[in-house]
């Protein structure tokens with residue numbers, strides 16, 4: 001069987017960290033072509049193209065500085081050129097960009113191409129919730145797995161030990177992605193409950209924003225633990241509401257569930273910016289621009305997407321923590337009302 005060409009669609013903080021792993025792993029496997037394409041959203045850095053910097057210095061100096069990428073990872077600015085001939089696509093862009101990128105890729109993919117989404121977020125469809133993987137499936141007609149877990153990109157790039165979860169609909173494809181992505185310090189479990197895995201990855205970012213508010217008020221570890229627990233209860237309830245009987249409780253015990261929720265509520269960007277939101281009174285948009293140097297927050301936007309979906313179902317009052325995050329970020333509700341929200345949570349009624 002010919003070696004499969006891999007293309008990474010995205011090159012931000014996580015995209016670059018995963019490129020380090022993929023570039024290394026394809027060299028050690030007969031299954032994959034040893035040269036990996038990486039689509040890069042082109043920008044100028046001190047008068048030079050980012051793609052040129054990556055291809056000469058083998059470093060994404062803006063989104064993952066101080067980490068060398070393997071030389072077999074080739075940065076390509078045109079999306080259609082990057083995906084040409086690829087049989088394995090790794091989608092890793094902020095979720096707000098994925099639909100438009102799929103439209104550009106459509107009609108440029110070969111038969112039998114498979115994909116995996118590392119994107120944490122959701123979208124809204126005409127009938128309510130739409131998963132990012134569903135957008136990719138519908139637009140590109142691919143089998144799509146997902147990878148979600150307690151995986152802060154900088155720590156993964158430093159090769160510190162962590163776990164991750166692949167959610168697959170096609171088990172054989174899930175195993176192919178495990179071969180592509182697993183390392184001694186990045187241990188992967190494959191489960192078939194793909195939609196729950198994906199929802200965990202998206203929803204934990206909303207809880208991280210609430211954890212950041214709590215930190216901003218200096219409420220301490222007990223309060224943050226309560227935010228994490230109540231957030232998890234809302235994640236489970238939301239998954240059951242939208243995915244029904246197919247949701248497997250054990251999935252929340254995988255890295256994509258409890259572990260990602262913990263890491264994100266302590267070490268993530270959403271937490272950090274939400275803490276600054278409380279301390280500075282600047283808007284989320286201002287803080288994202290000031291603090292993240294081009295990286296994108298997923299939590300506030302996901303809270304808005306989730307709020308709209310819940311409104312359509314008339315279920316907002318069943319998810320007070322998710323709703324409070326949205327209202328505080330976008331509707332001027334006072335951040336300190338996160339405490340009122342915890343005090344009156346239906347879990348204690």
Ligand SMILES: NC(=O)c1ccc[n+]([C@@H]2O[C@H](COP(=O)([O-])OP(=O)(O)OC[C@H]3O[C@@H](n4cnc5c(N)ncnc54)[C@H](O)[C@@H]3O)[C@@H](O)[C@H]2O)c1
Nearest residue numbers: 011012013014015041092093094097119120152153295296
């Ligand atoms: N960073 C992490 O620690 C981490 C870990 C796990 C999962 N994730 C998830 O991975 C996904 C990607 O995150 P990331 O950290 O790689 O990205 P990031 O936050 O670093 O985002 C910046 C990326 O978006 C690109 N971009 C900017 N404008 C664009 C446009 N108009 N169209 C297309 N691309 C544009 C930038 O060039 C850059 O590559 C997100 O869903 C995130 O939640 C991130």
Ligand SMILES: O=P(O)(O)OC[C@H](O)CO
Nearest residue numbers: 149150151152268269270
């Ligand atoms: O930095 P965040 O908040 O986007 O979270 C990063 C990862 O999703 C943690 O697994």
